[in-house]
Amino acid sequence: MESPMTGLINLPSISVVSSFSVEDAICFELKILASSMACPHCGQSTKELHQIRPILVRDLPVFGQPAYLKIPRRNFYCRHCQKYVTERLEFLDWRRPYTKRYEANIYQRVLQQNVAQVSREEGLTWAQVEGIFKSVNNYVKTNWQPAERLGMDEVSKKKGHQNFVTVISDLERGCLIEAIDSHKQKEIIEFLKKQPESVRDCVKEVSVDMWGGFPKVIEEVFPNAAIVIDRFHVMKLVNGQLNKIRRLAGVKPAGSRYLLLKNQADLTSIQKEQLALILKHSACLSIAYEMKEEFREIYETSKTVAEGRSRMEKWLESAELFYAKTARTIRQHLVGICNYFMNRTTSGVMEGINNKIKLIMRNGYGFHNFDNLRSRLLGCFSSSG
């Protein structure tokens, strides 16, 4: 029998078993509905309950009374990893004695009032309110707004270093909305999941380059989003190969690289003549050049995903000879590449954003403390939106 209290508490995947009063507070005992959990290490589902330890967390008041939830903290055993794993709950941050929504509420009130007043009203100590504020500050103070199109990229902290920050931009507003001190899939996912589902569900497209880790992140965090491989990254790949062919063909006149890589349509008539001379040097280069232009033409003129896809597939068949490696990469990412034709979304605006980020990061701001750097980065973009 579903308790009507379950609807009142309104948290995902739980039901209320009972409620009782303790002094002037009300306490709800919860049951977790799932009989298994996914192991955070291997992802496999396990049903082997090892132990349950009830914890008490504070939640939003009910009818003016302070409310607590008695939650079974469940520890499972994963046979696959031979490890004990503790279940994490969506509405509760790891090791916090408050629900997320309670912390969010306190945070908002501190912003509007002050620590002293909120601590008095809630019967919390000053340190507790400050602790909540600090914890929420990590994820509420962002530039997030419901957005349909995002771009995800990584920027190295120092030039030439393998130390990356993952950055997420709102492509429509052209501003940075998140910076994460990691480029590990799991950590990025965990961090982004702090955003409420309602915000994450809005996202329809995420533009990325071809780095392997992002698709999994997008799948997990933005369930309604299509992955769009950025057009310019793909074009850069093709151009890179064309330039290689130019070098192999020994075509070296000054400006030849520029003439070859630039869109034919953007060349002046003099440049077109110069290009024609260059292409006369090498039949190979000439064919490879035509293929590059053909590829660009597919991007320019395809009207639908299906059309783009069928034209790209045709191009790939003939690309083996000159663009073998590039063709392989394109094939691997064909779905994401062709998703471009849905709305012609590109992460063009991200280039400017990323440059600004690099500038801020490399000017020596708080590498010891990423939170400060992040606040600083987000602050720099919040006014430009």
Ligand SMILES: [Zn+2]
């Ligand atoms: Zn496991």
